Amino acid sequence: MKLAFIGIGNVGFAIANNLQRKGHKIIIAHNDLKNETVQKALQKNTAFTVQKMQEAIHNATVIFLATPFSVSKEILETLHFKGKILVDCTNPVGKGISHGLNSKISGAEKIQEWASDAKVVKAFTIYGFENLINSNFPNYNINPVMMIAGNDLISKKQVSKLCEDLGFQALDTGTLDLALHLEHLTLLWVKMVRRDGHHPNFTWAYLEK
Template sequence: MKIGIIGAGMMASVLAARWTTAGHEVMIGARDVGRAKALATRLGPDVPSGTLREAAVYGDAALLAIWPTGVIPALLEAGAADGTLAGRTLIDCNNPVETGSFTLTTGDISLAEQIARLAPGSRVVKAFNQCHADVWAMEPPRFDDRSLVVPIAGDDPAGKDVVSELVRDIGGEPRDIGPLHRARHLEAMAAVVIGLLYTGAPSRTVFNLVEA
């Protein structure tokens, strides 16, 4: 699969590396083309880089892995509003969390839903937002000998299939939690977890779950 990576930070770097190892082709795009080229070079000699628009239309899927406040401007620069991204799976891994009060900055409409409104015809899926980049770097991400469960939310079955494949390719277990409006629940969960982690709670004991 060809995947455009929008961003050149930690999440972009880790997921791009994992997917490249799994045999996918990636292209790095960023507003700072120098950073995009630097990341592409680290990933391999044949990994291309370019502008936000070039990466967004590179393949059938695009990962949005930039600072949450930059997502909408980046999509506009990539041509989302004119239908350029129609038919593509857009993966939103961002958490629009204000780290002073650890609350969401998006109100009643999740960032993922805002993306869907801005990019008509695209297949928006919320995924990969529940863990730090260090977890995605694990090969594979397993805890107590169990694969990491990765919740995904979206309205398009084909988009969810694409993301589920990408989850499995890094050793995770996709879990469909329902339509895109449930992305706001995933973002709210992340806000709670981030707040707890900032207070020093051990990452593995933030949620104490007991199987029935």
């Protein structure tokens, strides 16, 4: 599958690098082909290609948004998705590691507003990038869970397959408004690790009786 990445920093590269190893074709979507972050990603994985944003969206089956949330509106309102899947990997983090939208609405719902012709699925946000680099926990007989949310069932099934490619158990939590609670789960992880010094190599699991 051809996958385009808008944003190829720590989170974007970790996802893209592992999906490329699983046989997917990765396109970095950036209008400045000589951008420093883009060049670093190309040096680390020479199988990546780079195209201007709209071209990359046109050529990809699924698009990942892995930019800082603060620049998302400016980027998305210039682009056309024509019904394609847009995976929202962003988190609106505010001052003091608070919810950047005051918990009134999820960042994913704002992403959907700014990319109104995309099918937005929230995914790959409840952990730091360390667990996207390596999702393997060999001491356990289950895979870590990756919770997702979105309004389109077919799109979520497609994203779930990509979650599984990365070694996660995909869990569809429901419609896109539930992304607000996933963003709070992210804040819990970030406060534990980035603020309070807990090691980053832990994830959540989904257990059923």
